[in-house]
Amino acid sequence: MNRQPSDSFPHPAGLRNALEALASREITATGLAEAALHRAQACKQSLNAFAAIDGARALQAAAESDRRYREGSQRPLEGLPIAIKDLIDTRDIETLYGSTACRGNVPAADADIVKILTDCGAIVIGKTTTHEFAWGVTTASPSFGDTLNPRDHTRIPGGSSGGAAAAIAHGAVMAGVGTDTGGSVRIPAALCGVVGFKPTLGTLSTRGVFPLAPTCDHVGLLGSQVDDVRVLAEAVGIRNSHADARLSPRLGIVRQIAPVPLSAEIASAFDGAVEILAQDFACEDLGGTRRFDAMFDTVFDAFAAIVLIEGGIEHLRRHEWDRIATHYNPETVDRLRRAQAMDLRAYAAAQQARREFTARLHAAMSAFDFLVLPTCPCTAPRRDAGTVSIGDWTGTVREALMTYTAPFNLAGFPAISIPLPSRNGGLPAALQIVARPGGDAALLRVAQQMESLLGTACGAPDLP
16 A cells, blocks of 8 residues: 555544544555654644654554554554643653653653553554643643644633643544543633543543542543544443443533633523533523522532642652742642641541532432533633633633533543534534443443534534
8 A cells, every 4th residue: 555645644534434444454554643743743833732742653553553454453442643641651751741840751651541542552642731730721831831722822722631632623633631630621622622521530540640639630531523532432441331322311401600600602602502402302401599509609619629738748748849949830839839838627628518519419410311511611711811701700710611620520420521513613612511420431422412413523614
């Protein structure tokens, strides 16, 4: 087979189509890897979405995949190029965790999630950018430069897995691996117009992932469409069961989480989506009752306290303060100063609030199979924005972007963000779907069904 130049090599629409094309020998793994590397370099230059690109190792792995296809011994993900967030260890590839403090760190072993995927034949082409130690929602860096939103370079891609979402939206890869402690997969997916999935807490191993807040940390998957995420999820053991196939979903609609209202663009996109979904699903609006609305009252404060304290413990046990003050970014140093002022009583109170919220969420979902709500209440903020204003509300970018996602990290419920139909070329908006713990495969199945109904798979055209 004659290899095509990387800039003209066919880019299959989705991982499953790529696997079929590889198996039928329409394309080669080497050609697919070369094309991905070419696009990744372009993505690095235009969006600063890659912290490292490892062409030699990727091409070596692709040659092995081509051999396996010739012999008929291919594995489930054979020859598929993916990207790995720079918070996750990759053997023999420098892993900085988004910080200059970790220059020269070359892990001797892959993180568990990387080993599983590469053992299935996936090819790591590089490491995508992250906020320093994943402690932020913008993927901005005074040391390495900001990662840019592929839809508007004056805006953030979200974080902390912003590089992965930007790379997928750019077309460098069709899927990747990130982490999600308070929304760090779902937020950038929402702001960049791709899919981001956070499984049930503990479903995917975090061994080999630099911890932010261990009791909230999740490994997550991103893709250009839900089926791309499903391909990876199936390879790591998240598969449909017979019970999933018989599910007749009931949806609880959560339009708003106080105190952060929806912007006009998000409200319009979300309300339009609910109208479409109501034609195929039984939907009940859960807003407007004090009992339900009050369920989220203390959640964000509890989440913030847990992350501050657990993050402080992780860093202060690893490094002397002089090293932190000298090598960490000022934003992280400030957070660690505040962490030093926290005490055990604050942590205990936050964990009690967490237990109470989780119990209320379980009770609220007893009548529903899924909750549906916006992923973020606004579109991507500008890169220089310190605050966000929506109606009469003004708050930090962090509070604006995480209020709708962080509750499900505290509770450990699986959640996915899928794009909503864009209107007149506007910035991306997204729908978040939440399932009960253990319902990961059913969540992916219903997300793909909703994606089809909304017409957002593989980039639907703008709505009038």
